[in-house]
Amino acid sequence: MKNYIKADEWNIIEEGFDPHLNKISESLFSIGNGRMGQRANFEESYSGETLQGNYVAGVYYPDKTRVGWWKNGYPEYFAKVLNATNWIGIHIQIGEEILDLNTCKVTEFKRILNMKEGTLSRSFSAELKSGKILKVEAIRFCSIADDEVGALHYRLSAINFDAAVQLTSFLDGDVKNQDSNYDEKFWDQVSQQQEGNTDYLVLRTKKTEFEVCTVSSTSILNNGAAQELKQVSKEKYLGQTATVNLTQGGHIDLYKIVANLSSENYDKEQLLNEAKLRIDMASAKGFSQLWKEQVEAWAKKWEEGDIIIEGDVAAQQAIRFNIFQLNQTYTGKDARLNIGPKGFTGEKYGGSTYWDTEAYCIPFYLSVAPEEVAKNLLVYRYKHLDKAIENAAKLGFKDGAALYPMVTMNGEECHNEWEITFEEIHRNGAIAFAIFNYIRYTGDESYLAQYGLEVLIGIARFWKQRVNWSADKNKFVMLGVTGPNEYENNINNNWYTNKLAAWCLKYTITAAAKVKEQAPEQYLEIIQKTGLREAQEFQDWTSVAEQMYYPFDEKTGVFLQQDGFLDKEQILVKDLPAAERPLNQKWSWDRILRSCFIKQADVLQGMYFFEEEYDLETLRKNFNFYESRTVHESSLSPCVHSILAAKLNDEEKAYEFYLRTARLDLDDYNNDTEDGLHITSMAGTWMSVVEGFAGMRVRNGQLVFHPFLPKNWNAFSFSIGFRGVQLKVSITADQISIRNNSDQELQVLVFNQAYPVPHGEKVISYKGALA
Structure with missing residues (x-):
């Protein structure tokens, strides 16, 4: 656990430069606007340890993943978001010396993420080996008012010297991903162009052939006087350079306005022309006006979705950090986009979409954003329905059965660990539940006729084919699955998965009846499109739902996570030596699989979804049993436990779990923040406050509150x-x-x-x- 971020209600503040913390800070101070984003890399050269990261939404590469133990049904690739053109770069040279914080003495270093305004600023003093001391003040942002535009202002001041300073503002497309095999690079140059102080660099991804045009307009002023710039270029690199005679006490200002345009949004033939129009408009506004618009846009977002905590600055900072990162990761403007677990803050998990979106993020966007934002997250899945049917067909399912991918960019499954790809099928249920959750919250039942019912039919068909009848149990069973607890693989009758499947089957029948009544013409179109055999399929789905098997232990009164769970040695987490945790770093996988320890909420995830079905005593028995065996080695785990603890009036545990999720990244609890932030679990932090402490639910179309005030807070x-x-x-x-x-x-x-x-x-x- 780290503790170097200063407590502040609206800012994330780092004081003093520690190179060992730099990659963590690059994640924490990341900025974005839903269309593009970047890690908090330095503008100037840095030879120390860093993870360079600029990302453009929707642009990915299908990296080959075939392995020696290939199995039928595996995807051909693992999609990954690509590190794109570095647009913030500034090279600074004084004589033979390069400004590099890894080689000079750094003092008065301060980095601030202003969450109220959506800006990243940094200041420091640096003493070069020659003894020259200079001061830098920099600020930049990705505009949330114009999501294809970014801007920065970089001021360099001479403290104790007169010298010629060479500054080069550049675009560098010669980049690679951290996990590139054999340092493979994924971009080819299409064209480059320079017009005065403006640079245009067009790159194309290999295989997928996305094109991105990055354009920058640079101006350099010496004590307010504009400097003449010279153009520099090489393959995948364009720059504007000036040599400025800087005097002691004087300063140089460098302004850089940038646009990133993608062929996802423009015809490739028009991409360059559109980029010229965009940079002309942005440059005409200038840095100050773009900043003003940024502040106004963020003010509106905070008005719609802020959480104010009185009496606990650390908690206030944490919840705003989580809300801020969610808002700059996804804005809902484009239904083709979704939320990667790391957002624009790192490359782990490939930047792809997981079930996290439906299970954790939907409630946040339903409450704090216009209705179409959450709706677009659902439409994203609707548009991938044909791919989900193809994914299921590859595994042997038929007749329109749909299996949504565990990991995807475009609807295709791109994850090839068999216990995930083939077995973690509960993701289908989360997508169906998100449709229900959206309608429950908004009252928008027309969504079923427009999009939802087709998705539900495909999912219901999958569940019907995935179960089989057990003569021994005289019930339908589901074999060979992995539940949310990934510390269990290839188990039978995961309670959560069985519960979701049965619920999906019943809900699909209910949804069909609503569409048939409210939109009969659209219902007929859906029947024709899907080939739904109403009477027979509904009968089959009802039979499975009503005769589903659920593992249960009479002695403890708890739903068993899966068949044979009590055959495991029942050791509680409190009896685990601290030196043996985290298990995923200290134990072999074999030992983990044979243990009773749980990575994240599993049975409890189902009880969170369907809490209305269980009385408090049933919930309490299951919570006490499973929480004592849960190691919370998933970022998604604490929030569910916090909400359920609040439901059980266990205020102490509710707050304990809230703290674990709220400052997970700020304090680097899991020692992995340097890889990027846990964006999707941040929605769980919001849920812990609103659904946990405030006890907010929707019941019969009404908001319901069962609030309590954590003892550490005034309000x-x-x-x-x-x-x-x-x-x-x-x-x-x-x-x-x-x-x-x-x-x-x-x-x-x-x-x-x-x-x-x-x-x-x-x-x-x-x-x-x-x-």
Whole structure:
């Protein structure tokens, strides 16, 4: 665990430069805008340990992954987001000396991520080996107001010298990914062009043939006087350079405005022309105006989705950091895009889409963003339905059965660990549940006719074919699966997977009935398109759902994670020596698989999804049993446990698990922040506050609250949107106040008592309700 980030409500602050922490900071101080993003690499040259990272959304490479133990049905490649053109680069040379923080003495170093405004700034003083001391102040951002534009301002001041300083502002497309095999590079140059102080570099990815045009406009001023620039170029590299006579006490300002345009959004033949139009518009605005627009755009986002915590600065900083990173990772403007587990902060997991989106991210975007943002995450899966049917067919399923991929960029499965690719099929259920969750929250049942029912039919067909009848158990069973707990592989009757499958089958029938009633013409079109055999398939699905087998232990009263779970030696986490953790780094895989230890919520994940079906005593028995065996070695684990602990009125555990997820990256709990941030688990942090501490649910089309105030806090509040109404909810130890900022009256339930909330503020005391 690291503890070098300064506590601050709106800023992530690093003071002092420690090269050993640099890659962690590159992740923590990452910036993005949903269309592009970058790690917090230095603008100037750096010869120390670093992970260079600039990324353009939707651009990927299908890296070959065939291995010696190849199995039928494996995908041909593993998709990975590509490190793209480095647009922030500035080379600074004074005589024979290069400004490089790895080789000079660094003092007064400070790095600030301003979450309120969406900017990254850095300042430091550096003493070169010659004794020359200079000061640097830099600020940059990826515009969330114009998501193809970025800008930076870099000021260099001479403290104790007069000298000629050479500055080169460049675009460098000669880059590679950290995990490139044999240092393979994935980009070919298409063209390069320079017009005055503007550089245009067009690169094409190998195999996939995406094209990206990166264009930059540079200006350099010496004490306010514009300098003449000279062009420099080589393959995949363009730059603007000037040699400036800098005097002691004077300063040089370098401004750089950049645009990244992709062939995902423009015809390749028009890409360069479109880039010229975009850079002309951005340059005409100038750095200050672009910054002003950035601040205004972020102010709107914070107005819609901020969480305010009174009395705990570290907690306040943590929750805003999580919200900030989610907002700059995905904006919902493009239904072809989704959320990678690392966002724009690193290359681990390839930048691909996982089930994390549906299980963890949907609730966040439903509440804090316009309705179409969450809807576009679902439409993304709808557009990949044909691929999901192809994926299932490769594994032997037929008749329109759909298996969505565990890992994907374009709908194809691109993960080839057999226990994941073939067995972690619960991802199908998470996608179906997200459709239900979206409709439950928004009331938008028209989504079923437009998109949802087709997806549900494909998933239901998969579940029907994936089970088999057990004569021994006289039930339907599901064999050879991996549940959310990846410390178990190839097990039979994972309770969570069986539960999701049965629920999906029943929900698909219910959804079909709604579409048939509300949109009969569209229903007929769906029947024709899918070939749905209504009577027979519904009968088959009902039979499976009603006769599904669920492992259960009568003695403990808990649902068993899978068949034979109690055959394992039952050791509790509290009895594990600290030196043996984390298990995934200290134990062999064989030993992990034979143990009872759980990586993340599994049975409890299902009880979180379907909590209405279980009384508190059932939930408590299962929570106590499984939590004591869970090592939480997945970033997705603590938030579910926090929410369930809050439901059980175990406020101490709820807060303990909240802290584990809220500052996971800021404090580098898992010693892996240098690889990138845990973006999807950040949505779980938001859930821990809103669904956990505030106890917010949607029941029968109404918002329900069962709040409590963590003892470390004086109060907390959050903003949400719900069915066209914007609410500000504030919670203290004995009351909840709800401000309705719309003209539409809303009825809410607080501790199951109904209260109308008209326009304005409604204050509800619940002190007596707790007795």
